[in-house]
Amino acid sequence: MPYNSFDDYPMSWRPKLDRSERALYLTLARTLEEDIASGALKPGTRLPPQRELADFLDVNVSTVAKAFKLCELKGLLTATVGSGTFVAYSALTDKRFLERAEGAHVIDMGSVQPEDSANAALLEMARSLFRSDEAAALFSFHAQGEDEWQKDAAVTFMRLCGHEAHREQILFANGAQNAISAIFASLFRRGEKIAVDDHTYPGVKSAAAMFGVKLVPVRSGDEGMEPADLERLCCSEKIHGVYLISACHNPTTATLPEDRRREIAAVLRAHDALLIEDGTNQLMQRGVPSVSSFAPERSLYIATMSKVIAPGLRAACVAVPAPRKEAVAGALYSLNVGVVPMMAELAARVIASGQFENIIAAHRRHTGKRSRLVRAILPDAICRGGDADIFRWLTLPERFTSVQFEQAALARGVRVAAAERFAVGKTPPARAVRVAFCTPPRDQLEKGLRVLGELIAD
Numbered sequence: 001m002p003y004n005s006f007d008d009y010p011m012s013w014r015p016k017l018d019r020s021e022r023a024l025y026l027t028l029a030r031t032l033e034e035d036i037a038s039g040a041l042k043p044g045t046r047l048p049p050q051r052e053l054a055d056f057l058d059v060n061v062s063t064v065a066k067a068f069k070l071c072e073l074k075g076l077l078t079a080t081v082g083s084g085t086f087v088a089y090s091a092l093t094d095k096r097f098l099e100r101a102e103g104a105h106v107i108d109m110g111s112v113q114p115e116d117s118a119n120a121a122l123l124e125m126a127r128s129l130f131r132s133d134e135a136a137a138l139f140s141f142h143a144q145g146e147d148e149w150q151k152d153a154a155v156t157f158m159r160l161c162g163h164e165a166h167r168e169q170i171l172f173a174n175g176a177q178n179a180i181s182a183i184f185a186s187l188f189r190r191g192e193k194i195a196v197d198d199h200t201y202p203g204v205k206s207a208a209a210m211f212g213v214k215l216v217p218v219r220s221g222d223e224g225m226e227p228a229d230l231e232r233l234c235c236s237e238k239i240h241g242v243y244l245i246s247a248c249h250n251p252t253t254a255t256l257p258e259d260r261r262r263e264i265a266a267v268l269r270a271h272d273a274l275l276i277e278d279g280t281n282q283l284m285q286r287g288v289p290s291v292s293s294f295a296p297e298r299s300l301y302i303a304t305m306s307k308v309i310a311p312g313l314r315a316a317c318v319a320v321p322a323p324r325k326e327a328v329a330g331a332l333y334s335l336n337v338g339v340v341p342m343m344a345e346l347a348a349r350v351i352a353s354g355q356f357e358n359i360i361a362a363h364r365r366h367t368g369k370r371s372r373l374v375r376a377i378l379p380d381a382i383c384r385g386g387d388a389d390i391f392r393w394l395t396l397p398e399r400f401t402s403v404q405f406e407q408a409a410l411a412r413g414v415r416v417a418a419a420e421r422f423a424v425g426k427t428p429p430a431r432a433v434r435v436a437f438c439t440p441p442r443d444q445l446e447k448g449l450r451v452l453g454e455l456i457a458d
Contacts, residue, residue, distance in 0.1 A: 011048050013041060017057050024059055028067035036076055036087055043089040044426065047077070050085075073190070075209040078425035086426045107448040110415040112250065112391050112436045113311040115366045121355055122310055126346055138341045153348040154303070154317035157356075161282040163290035163301045165319035171329055172339045175314040176280055176304040177203045178332075180243075183276055183300055184211040186331035187241070187324060194241040194276075195233055197225050199422040199430060201250045201278070204243055217424040218242075222384075224254040227263035234271040241274040246291050248281035251422045251434035252393045253385040258288055265294035274324075275299040280307045281390070297321055300328070305347055307390070309359055314340065315347035364388065370437050370445065377449040382456070383435070391436040397456060402433050408455055409433075414448045 015031045017024065035041045047053070050068065054061040068085055071077045079085040129135060151170040158165045173179035180203065188194065190212030196204060198217035208215050216237060219229040225244055233239055242264070247255045256264070268275050277292045279301055292299035304316035320328050350356050371387045378394065385392040394416070396405050402418035409416050417436075419429040435452065437445055 011052075011056060012045055013047055013053070014056070017059070025063045025066040025070070028057070028059075028063065029070045032067060032071050033074070033076060041087050043087050043420070044428070045087045047085045047087070072214070073209060073212045075205055080426070088425055089420055089423045089427060089429050105413055106410070107414045107440050107444045107451075109436050109440065109445075109448050110417045110434070111439070112307065112434075113439055114308060114363050114390065115438045116310070119310060121359060122313065122346070122350070125349055125353070125355065126342075129342075129346060129349065134345070138345060147344070147348070149352075150344055150348040153351040157305075157317065157351050158279070158301065158303050158319060160356075160360075161279045161290065161303050162288055163277075163279060163282075163292055163303070163319065165301065169319040169321070169325065171318045171320055171325065171332060172344055173302075173316045173318060173332055174336055174339055174343070175306055176278060176302050176316045177207070178314075178335065179302045179304075179316050179318045180204060180276065180278075181207045181210065182328055182331035182335055183318075184208065184213050185335070186327040187274060188213050192240040193237060194243055195230055195239050195273075196243045196424055197245070197249065197252075198424055198427040199251055199419060200243070200424055201245060202421055205424065215243075215424050217427045220249075220252065220254065222254060223260055224249055224252075224256040225260075225264060227260060227267055230264060231267050231270075234267060234273065239271060239273050241276060242268060243276045243278070244291065245278045245280065246282060247279070247288065248386075248389045250281070251391070251417065251419070251432075252430075253389045253391065255288070255386075256291065261289070261291040262294050264291055268295050268298055273298070277301050279303045292319070300324070305350075308363065309347075309350065309356075313343060313347060313350075315343045367438060373442070373446060374435075374437055374449060377446070377453050378435075378456075390438045391434055394433050394435050394452065394456075396431045396433065398431070400431065402429055402431060405433055405455065409452060412451050412455070414451045416452070 013035070015028065015035065017031065018027050021027050048056070050064045051061055054064045068077060068079070072079055076088055077085055078088045148167065151167045154170045155165050155167055173182060184207050188211070191214060193214045193216050194208065195216045195218050197220040199220065205215065216233055216239065218233060219226045230242065246261065249255065275292060275295060275298060277290055277299060279290060282290070290301060292301040298321065301319040302316060305313045318328065367390055368387045374383065374392060382395040383392045396402060403420050406416055406418035417434040419432045423429040440448060
């Protein structure tokens with residue numbers, strides 16, 4: 001097609017290409033990223049077909065293909081065979097989760113973390129640790145797998161989460177995000193596909209972008225990931241792995257019932273896919289076996305303390321099947337060299353001492369009280385979540401998008417997290433926001449909830 005025939009052609013994007021650089025695909029990728037950031041390209045926009053854009057710019061199709069692939073790996077674009085390439089709905093919210101420049105006056109109901117009643121017990125335990133004969137060793141190099149008793153503590157921790165692991169499976173990481181990054185880096189190649197809930201934990205999206213893994217959204221309902229849709233995707237695309245949060249899903253609060261857990265495990269076996277199960281919030285639920293329990297030979301289970309004990313306790317453990325343990329251990333070494341000895345030792349002592357159960361019980365009581373306050377101000381019909389959940393998924397009136405509501409709430413001094421921050425690929429974001437309620441002082445929490453209620457009622 002001649003270049004000038006595009007004068008009246010309906011192109012969704014007409015970039016101007018600076019040809020002074022040799023690597024034109026990098027220039028095109030940078031232009032695409034800048035146009036998304038500026039708002040010239042809106043989320044959900046379908047980009048021109050690669051061949052047509054190449055003709056328009058008078059470049060090789062491979063130049064456009066490489067630029068699109070680079071932006072897709074960054075999480076800016078999503079591509080589906082037969083449908084085309086689209087600007088990802090989450091493109092503007094994946095770089096950093098929540099800014100903190102608004103000042104101390106903002107009531108923070110956007111960041112999820114447990115309340116701080118455990119801090120006094122942790123501090124006393126830390127003081128005891130530093131007074132002990134083992135204190136000096138905490139400043140030495142800590143190689144992965146040296147402390148068998150810490151592994152035993154990790155096995156106990158996982159058992160409380162509903163997952164049965166063995167000592168020889170255990171690896172340690174500096175938090176769940178660190179574990180996820182190591183798994184992506186070691187077990188998946190660039191371009192391979194991992195199925196996730198259509199709204200998911202933003203840290204998974206950033207890790208996928210970092211390591212070039214493509215996330216494929218699976219339809220999720222009130223009971224979490226739908227096995228039938230996962231099966232459909234596994235049949236139509238080569239799915240190499242599945243990442244899911246099995247209890248108190250972040251952000252939707254859904255908890256997978258046992259029958260659905262069994263069905264997902266069956267799909268994994270049928271299609272030879274790996275499971276990465278994030279058990280971060282399972283402790284607050286209890287009584288339901290992990291999804292990994294139904295497919296242990298192909299499952300990696302992550303348990304962390306930052307969401308159930310204290311956010312600064314960056315200690316996580318991963319149960320890894322034997323054939324894949326060496327690869328994940330190698331990635332953890334490359335990322336960390338080793339875990340932080342003080343964190344690993346403190347976490348193990350919290351579990352072994354029996355303090356752990358007391359702390360969890362205190363968190364449950366605190367969360368239950370906060371839940372009742374939420375329920376008194378925001379009705380259950382629009383605010384999803386149970387008494388053990390540490391946040392809520394608030395459905396919005398049709399006059400708001402979730403970003404508009406997030407901005408309106410922030411203008412009135414309340415921070416919440418818009419659905420766009422969690423949406424995967426070209427999934428239209430839910431008309432909802434995540435509301436975290438465990439950390440603000442009670443008077444601030446009540447004020448913040450009333451602000452949200454007023455915004456919805458206006």
